[in-house]
Amino acid sequence: MSVGEAKARLQQGVESAGVARTIIEGIATDTGDAARLAQTTLYDSEHPEATRALACLKSATDELDLVVRRIDISVEAADEYRETLG
Numbered sequence: 001m002s003v004g005e006a007k008a009r010l011q012q013g014v015e016s017a018g019v020a021r022t023i024i025e026g027i028a029t030d031t032g033d034a035a036r037l038a039q040t041t042l043y044d045s046e047h048p049e050a051t052r053a054l055a056c057l058k059s060a061t062d063e064l065d066l067v068v069r070r071i072d073i074s075v076e077a078a079d080e081y082r083e084t085l086g
Helices: 003-041 048-086
Strands: none
Touching: 003 048
16 A cells, blocks of 8 residues: 555545544434433432433433544544654
């Protein structure tokens, strides 16, 4: 594989990561909305299932935030590597 081919592949990966980021951000928005609605609906509930459901939604939103950050870090690393290739 030539340097030009490697740079092109890296660019394709960065573009795919951008698409993935957009999708994940949409999911994160929807999950956040669902979590807020659930919190409002289950306000003051001490039912074990309600508590578990809210915890799961919180965990999901946290994980989605991590995924977005990981995508950003990966894109930065790919861009830096592509620059070192010249």
